[in-house]
Amino acid sequence: MTVAIDRATGKRRGEREPRPGPVQRLRNGLNKHWYAYAMVAPVAIVLGVLVLYPLGYGLYLTLTDATSLNTARTIGVNEIDATYKFIGLDNYADILWGPTSYDRFWSHFLWTIFWTAACVTLHYGIGLGLALLLNQKLRGRTLYRMILVLPWAVPTFVxxxxxxxxxxxxxxxNSFLEFLHLPTPSWLEDTFWQRFSAIMVNTW
Known part of the structure; x- marks a missing residue:
């Protein structure tokens, strides 16, 4: 068996060079793309100050017993120092397993899961059905397609x-339901109909 060797480097031809370590790859990337990093740095710093710092500070406060009464604040010329202390994961334990954990957390958590599942199912099912229907040769198909775009064209607040x-x-x-002599739900007051309305509006 004959192996060709490069006389200049002493390496076998076709032999792959060992991959550099992570530190060396970082140095190579900085040396090669330093201008791109320099252009991105101001935006990254601003985002870090405006987003990452408040987020990190908020996470730290969740590990304390801080309230609106024991945090540092200034009232007129009086400066009141913070008196809260570090309590670890007690806040999380109280939210997850405390005496009122279901009303404060689990009921909202389960509703969020149900709302998400219901909306995704309705979006996918109705959207796929309408797409298959409008893919057929129908009279006025262009008009129907334009009507389907209206929910995306109307601003959210409108x-x-x-x-x-x-x-x-x-x-x-409710006026239409009264005309049909049907019961009129309290859409914006009763909890069940509020949730039903949220799913209905989101699906639309």
């Missing part, structure tokens, strides 16, 4: 206020 007026007592939806 949509929210529009649905609020329609769901309010005396709104168009």
């Amino acid at each position: 949509t929210v206020f529009g649905w609020r007026f329609m769901l309010a007592d005396g709104g168009i939806i």
